[in-house]
Amino acid sequence: MYDQVMDILERSRYSVLSDGDDLEQVFRLRYECYRGENAILKNERRIMTDAYDESPHCIHVAVEMDDMYVAALRLHLISEETLSSPSLEVFPEVMDLFRPGQTILDPTRFVVHPEARRNGLPLHLAALRIPFLAAMHYEVDIALAAVRAEHTAFYLRYLGYESFTAPRPYLGLTKPLGLMTAKFKENRDRVLKRYPFFGPVDDVPHANIRFPSVPGVYDAEGQLVAQVA
Template identity: 35%
Template sequence: MQPEAAPATNSRFATTLIELLDSVRYRRVSADQQFDPVYRLRYDAYRRENFIPINSQQVTRDSYDDAANCYCFGVYIDDTLVSSIRFHHVTGQDRTSPSRTIWPEVLEPILDRGDNYIDPSRFTADHDASLAIPALPYLTLRIVAMASIFFSVRYTISSVRAEHSAFYRRVFGSHRLADERYWGELQFPVCLYAADVPTIRNRVFERFPFFMSTAEEREALFGADPDLRAVAPSARQAHRLELLERVG
């Protein structure tokens, strides 16, 4: 989907997003559920733009969905599935990563020197929801922002189409690591970008406080014993606590 450009001023925007989060829920997808609605949403999104061929099951999954370091999520607004995303937490010990397969000469050295990264992929959205909610990319990528904190990664990388790169540069301070290549079965090229999490973390949270979260929410989504039910966002509580710490 096409992310909207980051707004020039964010106070009203940030308040609106935190209020919208009250109706948002995140649900982690079990790897055992091969026909989860998230995989059908992927299929519908890719077929709408003719990025993949027709298949009789009308779902889109790949071997990366079964990886031990894969985390897949659906985003719901008022109990309706509106978008989905997955990511891999990539370390020197577990190097399963869609982007590493495409750019091994760029990403292998990062792992070799002991750094780790989050590799998001399969970011898809319901067509009507993407038109009705222009801020849907922020609500969805909040999962990635939380994961970057939970796993204490050095980088969050992004394999994105060229027309989406401005969004990642403005919002996350991402910089380009590699030139365009083709990703899996998708019939369009993507570029590799990376955000240095320790460098941009505080700036992003200050500008976009709806990316903030409590440790409890992160544990429910990414912990060893995740809550596979819908999890409510905690940005409002996390932002309030951060403000109290400033004045205290």
Template identity: 30%
Template sequence: MDGIGKGVAPEAGAHAGSALNRSIMQLLEHVEYRLVTGGEDLEEIYRLRYQSYLRAGIATPNDSGLFEDRWDNLPNSYRFGVYCYERLVSTLRLHYISREHPYSPSMDGYPEILKHRVERGETFIEGTRFATDPDSAPAPGMLPFLTLRLGMVASCYFGQTSVLIPVKIEHAAYYARIFNARQIAEGKAFPGVLVQGALFEIPCGENLRLTLERFPFFKSTPTEQRLMFSNPAINPLTPQTIVPTAKYLREAA
């Protein structure tokens, strides 16, 4: 996850009370996630990446106005657009890393740390290519929560060992506060970006349970999880659209 953008309230993770949960639950009524494999939606995602990274000074201009890399079309790659009020507001790419598919940016960047863990059976979700359109944000500080919810849905579906996030050091405090992330490797440069991102790991298991309890808007039903990650046959011109289901779990509680 390349960055969390601007406008995140610093106290949000430290004391996430009912006001934050209530606000995001209300926003989720107007949010849909799209699992995209091709067509105009994918081009729109690549364009949002490019504009976001260019604005943040982490990418250089190019003639295409798009940002795509060699990890986008891997068999274990999931590219999502987050739409609020039917407008693309953010995007995130996830990789599910296992012995069958040991592919991701961090697997290439940190083989000395990760290769033996995957070979012994550990699995990971990796989140990268996080990009936002702050001009389309429905409310200050909400886009990171709406977007990173994708990683929580993935974690509930795959049940992996932990989540990997290459992030800029200045964003590390956010991930530590919200997800209990810890740094496991120093920063490295990756193709196409101008800044280094250190590798952080978020343990799952009990930590995932506590995070879901603290932030119930991260919860999801098995149906939502399957729609996102069970590899349905997707028409590249008609992306899979998924509606958040956290409200149903809240109503059932």
């Protein structure tokens, strides 16, 4: 598995997206992936997007291979200054875990191109590096994962998540999602020891991601911006 993931990292690039054309490609990839699993209804525009895509604390990241986006997800950083995200809307009780000064990461709309799945490429592992690296960069305390029931075993085994709630209807999807949580700082080293490809890869510099600042919340180094009363 390690060699397969490293091969993917050699052949691919990570892109933090802000341009409208690039985002539309991601929205079309989402639509294709979710429609392929009958997880959303058809629409004439053949795109999948919602208001959370335009949140000021939303970061879109895609995996590019052979001049096309083959995987993508979005990240919402939750802090005392940004108390909103897709999963918080559906699972508000998760805020019971939140403590002042902490940061929660909410990765959503995780998609991998259907052709890559058919070809057996482990792009899901390359894509899951995105929230893991983001959690390292922004010093996240709690990582969330809204997933279908059949995917919970993967998150338990590979990333040290725990089930938090049973599946429930989720933001325009026809299939329910349950919420899982991970105490990232407690789990990080254990995960990296078993699966080092989730972390930074010095031998493949382009496999690392330059995460942006989040205006008014996080600076370019991933540090919380001091708030003035």
